Amino acid sequence: xxxxxxxxxxxxxxxxxxxxxxxxxxxxxxxxxxxxxxxxxxxxxxxxxxxxxxxxxxxxxxxxxxxxxxxxxxxxxxxxxxxxxxxxxxxxxxxxxxxxxxxxxxxxxxxxxxxxxxxxxxxxxxxxxxxxxxxxxxxxxxxxxxxxxxxxxxxxxxxxxxxxxxxxxxxxxxxxxxxxxxxxxxxxxxxxxxxxxxxxxxxxxxxxxxxxxxxxxxxxxxxxxxxxxxxxxxxxxxxxxx
Numbered sequence: 099x100x101x102x103x104x105x106x107x108x109x110x111x112x113x114x115x116x117x118x119x120x121x122x123x124x125x126x127x128x129x130x131x132x133x134x135x136x137x138x139x140x141x142x143x144x145x146x147x148x149x150x151x152x153x154x155x156x157x158x159x160x161x162x163x164x165x166x167x168x169x170x171x172x173x174x175x176x177x178x179x180x181x182x183x184x185x186x187x188x189x190x191x192x193x194x195x196x197x198x199x200x201x202x203x204x205x206x207x208x209x210x211x212x213x214x215x216x217x218x219x220x221x222x223x224x225x226x227x228x229x230x231x232x233x234x235x236x237x238x239x240x241x242x243x244x245x246x247x248x249x250x251x252x253x254x255x256x257x258x259x260x261x262x263x264x265x266x267x268x269x270x271x272x273x274x275x276x277x278x279x280x281x282x283x284x285x286x287x288x289x290x291x292x293x294x295x296x297x298x299x300x301x302x303x304x305x306x307x308x309x310x311x312x313x314x315x316x317x318x319x320x321x322x323x324x325x326x327x328x329x330x331x332x333x334x335x336x337x338x339x340x
Contacts, residue, residue: 105227105280114218116255126216133313146249155317164228165277165293227280295327305331
């Protein structure tokens, strides 16, 4: 019998949520499920890591195992925000670590407006179960404490995506052999989900496809760091008919 693991359950629920995918030029898409790099950043923000702590980010990402289930879908689909801004050299931006972000470059770089498109899920609720492979601190209890009392304000994917409530709810821990089994232990309805290859079924009626997901970040350079295989399918919580 596979060994049972301890999983921490997060509820990502907000008016706007962004699970960013591969960005091309000024178009910022959003995927249906959170990326490994996004979850790493969310946890690191709660722990108080700074962007320069790339080794801590990298270790956390390499240890992180998680799966996600979409408990609420908006039939209206995605919201696309069209952003146009004229940014001057002396303009400063708010950051989540309590310091202003300044701009660089010569005067000639600020003559044209800055335009971009950003997609968001609206009124979404995504359940995430996660655990950490063995390694240095933090452990799962430390993560839970940080998410309950984060070092900085948390956001789900992008800074406008503020959670509608606490990410942790009553009884946030479950025990299960795989990520898929952990999702089944969380009350809810049949829903679309994804889990890492090897952390649930890979064939059968509940599996839609296996994909190479480019969601790994090189935290030292801040660039794309590779892909991993994940399974997309459906999860039926325990107690519901298949």
